[in-house]
Amino acid sequence: YxxxxxxxxxxxxxxxxxxxxxxxxxxxxxxxxxxxxxxxxxxxxxxxxxxxxxxxxxxxxxxxxxxxxxxxxxxxxxxxxxxxxxxxxxxxxxxxxxxxxxxxxxxxxxxxxxxxSPMQTTLIHTLEAFVGTLDFDKVKQHKMPNGSMLASPSSTAAYLMNAT
Structure with missing residues (x-):
């Protein structure tokens, strides 16, 4: 493409x-x-x-x-x-x-x-914008029960690639 x-x-x-x-x-x-x-x-x-x-x-x-x-x-x-x-x-x-x-x-x-913070924010929906600037291990509390980050595929992918 x-x-x-x-x-x-x-x-x-x-x-x-x-x-x-x-x-x-x-x-x-x-x-x-x-x-x-x-x-x-x-x-x-x-x-x-x-x-x-x-x-x-x-x-x-x-x-x-x-x-x-x-x-x-x-x-x-x-x-x-x-x-x-x-x-x-x-x-x-x-x-x-x-x-x-x-x-x-x-x-x-x-x-x-x-x-x-423990408060959920819509920023969790766009974690891909924070690759390289955020410690992704510090946002794990925002993971949804289904394993996603606010049901966003791109945000979830960024989290999975950058959290340990």
Whole structure:
């Protein structure tokens, strides 16, 4: 699917907004980098796709006005994807990065205690946004009797991959 939907410019742009295109491309690039590392037979194809995605992201991020963006959770999702890409050896500098990271730090400081408290919160429905920034062992009290995290497949998957 990712190979079939990558645009000629290397992005996974979205018709809805530039921000959605940035998020799509960050996540797709991360997936391709992980595949490139694991699948020797696909390495050459993945490498060229990753380079195209990186170039596209550099263009998109340089023009991105983060402060004019109105999307819930963006200040958590984009920094997390950036950190995960940095662990793959890909770093991005762009004009909106500093204000984005300042907001991310402030939000995480407020949300950390909320996530780990015994009180249930809708944030448990989106644990995937906290991979790499949350001790997943501290949210086990929110697991539902059926084993899910608020009946969210993506949140449950994030919990299962990151809790010990």
């Amino acid at each position: 990712l190979k079939e939907t990558q645009a000629e410019d290397g992005s996974w742009a979205a018709e809805t907004s530039d921000t959605d295109g940035i998020v799509n491309t960050l996540a797709a690039l991360l997936a391709l980098k992980k595949q490139e590392r694991r699948l020797a037979e696909a390495r050459a194809d993945m490498k060229s796709r990753c380079l195209a995605a990186e170039a596209s992201l550099r263009r998109m991020l340089s023009d991105w006005d983060f402060e004019a963006t109105d999307r819930v959770g963006l200040e958590l999702l984009v920094p997390n994807l950036l950190k995960l890409l940095e662990s793959e050896g890909i770093a991005f500098e762009f004009p909106s990065r500093k204000p984005l990271m300042v907001l991310n730090t402030a939000k995480l400081e407020r949300l950390g205690p909320v996530l780990t």
